[in-house]
Amino acid sequence: MQLLEIVNAVPASGLFSLAWLLIAIPLASAALLLVLGRYSDKWGHILATAAPLASFTIGLVLFGQMLSADEGSRAASVPLFEWLSTGNWTIEVGLLVDQLSILFVLLITGVGSLIHIYSIGYMAHDDRRRRFFAYLNLFIAAMLLLVLADNYLVLFVGWEGVGLASYLLISFWQHRPSAAAAGQKAFVVNRVGDLGMAMAIFTMLAWFGSSSFSDVNAGAAELTPFWATLLGLLLLLGACGKSAQVPLQSWLLDAMEGPTPVSALIHAATMVTAGVYLVVRSNAIYAQSEIALTAVAIVGTVTLLAGAWIGSSKDDIKKVLAGSTMSQIGYMMLAAGLGPVGAAFAIFHLITHGFFKANMFLGAGSVMHGMDDDVDMRHYGGLSKAMRVTFITFAAGYLAIIGFPFTAGFYSKDHIIEAAFDQNTVLGVLALIGAGVTAYYMTRLMVMTFFGKKRWADDVHPHESPLVMTVPLIILAIASLGAGLAMNGWIQGWLAPPTGHEVHDTPLVHFTTIGLLTLAVVIVGVLVGWFLHRGEIPRNEPTTKNPLVLAGRADLYGDALNEHAIIRPTRGLSKGVAAIDRGVVDGLTMGSASLAGGLSAWLRTAQNGYVRTYGLTLVIGIVALAAIVFFGQLV
Amino acid sequence: MSSEPYLVVSAILFAIGVLGFLVRRNAIIAFMSVELMLNSVNLSLVTFARQHGNLDGQVGTFFVMVVAAAEVVVGLAIIVAVYRARRSASVDDANLLKF
Numbered sequence: 001m002q003l004l005e006i007v008n009a010v011p012a013s014g015l016f017s018l019a020w021l022l023i024a025i026p027l028a029s030a031a032l033l034l035v036l037g038r039y040s041d042k043w044g045h046i047l048a049t050a051a052p053l054a055s056f057t058i059g060l061v062l063f064g065q066m067l068s069a070d071e072g073s074r075a076a077s078v079p080l081f082e083w084l085s086t087g088n089w090t091i092e093v094g095l096l097v098d099q100l101s102i103l104f105v106l107l108i109t110g111v112g113s114l115i116h117i118y119s120i121g122y123m124a125h126d127d128r129r130r131r132f133f134a135y136l137n138l139f140i141a142a143m144l145l146l147v148l149a150d151n152y153l154v155l156f157v158g159w160e161g162v163g164l165a166s167y168l169l170i171s172f173w174q175h176r177p178s179a180a181a182a183g184q185k186a187f188v189v190n191r192v193g194d195l196g197m198a199m200a201i202f203t204m205l206a207w208f209g210s211s212s213f214s215d216v217n218a219g220a221a222e223l224t225p226f227w228a229t230l231l232g233l234l235l236l237l238g239a240c241g242k243s244a245q246v247p248l249q250s251w252l253l254d255a256m257e258g259p260t261p262v263s264a265l266i267h268a269a270t271m272v273t274a275g276v277y278l279v280v281r282s283n284a285i286y287a288q289s290e291i292a293l294t295a296v297a298i299v300g301t302v303t304l305l306a307g308a309w310i311g312s313s314k315d316d317i318k319k320v321l322a323g324s325t326m327s328q329i330g331y332m333m334l335a336a337g338l339g340p341v342g343a344a345f346a347i348f349h350l351i352t353h354g355f356f357k358a359n360m361f362l363g364a365g366s367v368m369h370g371m372d373d374d375v376d377m378r379h380y381g382g383l384s385k386a387m388r389v390t391f392i393t394f395a396a397g398y399l400a401i402i403g404f405p406f407t408a409g410f411y412s413k414d415h416i417i418e419a420a421f422d423q424n425t426v427l428g429v430l431a432l433i434g435a436g437v438t439a440y441y442m443t444r445l446m447v448m449t450f451f452g453k454k455r456w457a458d459d460v461h462p463h464e465s466p467l468v469m470t471v472p473l474i475i476l477a478i479a480s481l482g483a484g485l486a487m488n489g490w491i492q493g494w495l496a497p498p499t500g501h502e503v504h505d506t507p508l509v510h511f512t513t514i515g516l517l518t519l520a521v522v523i524v525g526v527l528v529g530w531f532l533h534r535g536e537i538p539r540n541e542p543t544t545k546n547p548l549v550l551a552g553r554a555d556l557y558g559d560a561l562n563e564h565a566i567i568r569p570t571r572g573l574s575k576g577v578a579a580i581d582r583g584v585v586d587g588l589t590m591g592s593a594s595l596a597g598g599l600s601a602w603l604r605t606a607q608n609g610y611v612r613t614y615g616l617t618l619v620i621g622i623v624a625l626a627a628i629v630f631f632g633q634l635v
Numbered sequence: 636m637s638s639e640p641y642l643v644v645s646a647i648l649f650a651i652g653v654l655g656f657l658v659r660r661n662a663i664i665a666f667m668s669v670e671l672m673l674n675s676v677n678l679s680l681v682t683f684a685r686q687h688g689n690l691d692g693q694v695g696t697f698f699v700m701v702v703a704a705a706e707v708v709v710g711l712a713i714i715v716a717v718y719r720a721r722r723s724a725s726v727d728d729a730n731l732l733k734f
Contacts, residue, residue: 607732607733608730608733609730609731609733610726610727610730611665611729611730612656612657612658612660612665612726612727615656615657616657619653619657
């Protein structure tokens with residue numbers, strides 16, 4: 001593998017020095033809404049929607065400037081202030097606006113703004129809407145800090161910030177015990193990943209004396225193979241936690257307890273892709289270790305199959321989409337694990353996925369809105385007539401995710417499958433199977449939700465959502481269809497400097513053997529999905545003995561595995577430690593205390609209150625002393 | 636002149652004082668026993684001063700006398716106060732200060 005070219009960011013000038021405003025605006029808005037409390041109930045959502053829109057505008061302006069600049073001077077570094085200086089380490093806080101981070105900025109603020117607008121309608125009847133918007137703004141600010149940081153430690157601040165926002169929003173309806181538990185679960189599972197992340201940063205500080213991207217990239221070649229592999233695996237652990245990759249996938253399905261816009265923004269379009277961003281950003285480290293890179297690809301492949309499997313067996317529409325998100329992020333991880341060849345494809349798929357998955361999640365939210373918050377697809381059916389706009393926009397997302405020719409997913413996913421075949425046939429075949437299963441479960445979702453006979457109860461009156469919710473859907477649907485066409489020929493060249501990748505030729509109309517094979521597999525998946533669900537669908541989940549379905553319904557036993565492999569041993573260990581604490585440590589202290597207590601209780605009976613007894617004691621003592629002195633002299 | 640008889644008298648006086656303090660219940664008597672012990676010590680101090688031919692012991696005696704006078708003031712006041720409160724001057728009745 002050729003040594004990566006180090007891209008030096010030029011110092012920021014002009015508008016770029018205002019890049020901190022991107023983060024500051026939503027942060028200030030969140031702070032304002034939280035501090036003012038109920039006083040801002042009336043206009044809070046307007047301000048909160050304006051904040052990401054303002055950031056989006058700034059992002060667009062910066063993006064325009066970068067487009068017009070020549071390739072060498074596109075990346076700009078924006079030093080802000082010195083955070084801390086201790087011993088040998090000086091940590092500077094700075095932003096890095098380069099080709100990679102600007103794409104994320106546009107995705108986060110663009111999709112984020114649409115979801116803010118949608119939420120105005122979705123959360124209209126919620127008493128705590130202002131608080132919801134404050135948390136959303138907090139999330140936007142933290143996520144922007146994550147992608148704009150020029151330094152792993154500052155990235156970590158954003159990383160934890162999005163974790164906090166995710167926790168707050170998953171358990172937003174905290175009066176429901178399941179939501180509160182889901183928030184805690186997400187938080188705890190993410191801590192495992194954060195451990196890897198923190199240890200990776202410590203390793204960097206120890207090796208390079210700095211955690212900034214430029215120093216780490218420059219020094220990565222000096223790493224010994226062992227440390228390069230370890231660093232890569234630690235970063236992968238962090239990425240697994242945040243991106244819900246196997247083995248830390250269990251929190252994402254439960255995270256669907258949060259309001260649907262949150263699922264769309266945080267748990268589909270942006271935050272869960274942070275792991276992919278981390279791996280792509282750390283390409284210099286992964287270039288040093290074939291093992292770590294292979295581990296990334298394997299994790300991605302396992303997750304893409306596991307997610308598709310779970311998605312195929314759930315009846316809860318949001319959980320199907322959550323499984324699908326896991327699966328699609330698995331594709332991105334797989335691409336990132338293919339090395340520089342796949343990195344640009346990973347980001348490409350990340351962006352198109354951000355569009356079509358946000359679209360479908362918001363569509364699911366719209367369906368739930370019309371169906372009195374019922375999420376069970378077995379209670380839907382025939383909604384295509386009742387919800388015209390939702391149906392059409394959802395269909396756009398559907399076509400994009402299964403990879404219908406010329407939609408977004410067709411370009412981004414096929415590139416990944418082809419790149420996987422180039423590297424390793426096994427990975428390629430598994431990715432191909434994943435594409436077929438994706439087509440199956442998405443068709444199942446479409447058929448069960450929008451086609452067939454109505455299965456909802458008589459007192460439910462499905463209706464189309466208000467304009468404030470459908471307009472974002474329409475915009476996202478257009479993006480789902482068109483983003484692939486728009487970005488296909490351009491994104492590789494654009495991302496070449498930060499990913500260190502030579503450009504492959506990927507024409508728009510481009511049917512290779514593998515592309516056609518993928519298409520054939522997808523068609524089979526669609527047909528199977530339609531064939532199995534074309535008839536009557538029972539309103540209750542049928543019991544089955546099919547082990548594949550049972551495993552899928554149980555989230556592939558992820559929770560059971562955690563329970564048996566981690567929670568119970570840990571609980572046993574802590575019970576043992578507690579028993580030792582009670583028996584030995586407490587026994588010693590309590591024993592010595594009761595010994596002293598008993599002794600003094602016995603001694604105090606000498607204090608009987610009779611002066612003459614004290615006098616006698618005194619005399620005996622003096623006589624004894626005198627005797628000792630006297631006989632001591634004799635000896 | 637031998638100082639031995641004086642010291643014997645002092646020891647006898649001291650033993651009487653100790654026994655009086657230990658066996659008598661009346662606070663006044665116990666108090667007098669304490670005074671007796673103090674004065675027996677005074678006697679031996681004066682005896683030793685005479686034996687050594689300097690005034691150190693006699694100075695000590697004066698100190699003891701001064702302290703004893705002060706002690707009488709405080710002690711008798713306490714005894715009177717106890718008597719007023721409990722209608723008794725028996726030291727065995729004033730036995731509340733215990734476990």
